[in-house]
Amino acid sequence: MPGVIAVIPARLESTRFPRKALADETGLPLIIHVARKAAESKRVQGVIIASDADEILNAAREHGFDARSTRADHLNGTTRIAEVAQSLDCDLVVNVQADEPEIDPSIIDAAIEALEQNPGCQVGTIASWMSPEDDPEDPNLVKVVLDQSGEALYFSRAAIPLQRDSGQPLPRLRHVGLYVYRRDFLPIYAALEPTSAEQAEKLEQLRILEHGHRIAVAIRESNHQGIDTPEQYQAFVNRQANLAADLRN
DSSP: OOSEEEEEEEOSOOSSSTTGGGOOTTSSOHHHHHHHHHHTOSSOOEEEEEESOHHHHHHHHHTTOEEEEOOSOOSSHHHHHHHHHTTOOOSEEEEOOTTOTTOOHHHHHHHHHHHHTOTTOSEEEEEEEOOTTSOTTOTTSOEEEEOTTSBEEEEESSOSSOOOSOSSOOOOEEEEEEEEEEGGGHHHHHHOOOOHHHHHHTOTHHHHHHTTOOEEEEEOOOOOOOOOSHHHHHHHHHHHHHHHHHHHO
16 A cells, blocks of 8 residues: 555635635646645655545546545644544655645655654654745744754744854754654644643644654755745746746747
């Protein structure tokens, strides 16, 4: 049976961009762009779109993707994935965000390999070195500090590690929100109680660390952008149009 399955959890409504999963100015629903990118991963043997919305499930099936209906009461994408994972026969489950249509498939592969190479970890993810243009004080850029073996010590919206003394600017890693879970860990995660640092930082991954579980981190360059607003979606539409024009020329 397949060793790695990518699951894309999706909901229809979004505060800043309602129905964005089905936005289709490119000729394809946004969620299908995401699914096609996930399917390009060399390590993923199957892609599933998981949602409580029939419109999303129908769009997935119309474009040839497996679609699984889930409960409507999920508070986050991870618990939605955990519901689907109960019926999967695989080793690893990749959580691909439903609003990242330009994710590099090689990033998915790297996160999978990070987890496979660290048998003591339950989760794999990605970090990238921050560029000089990135503001370490920006709370929207999540930073991560690793131990010597490449496992996550802590994630924060603050500028970690703190550079106490002046001098050469300290290289920092920003977190890329892609996760790979051992399938057997997902029901454990879904049952974990929220934790203090998680609630203070509003970072779901801290629940994993605070409960004593481990996250392997691969460092890779990653510049893909998520779609949170109609303006960001329009920029994506424009990039797709330019790409299509380049291919015609």
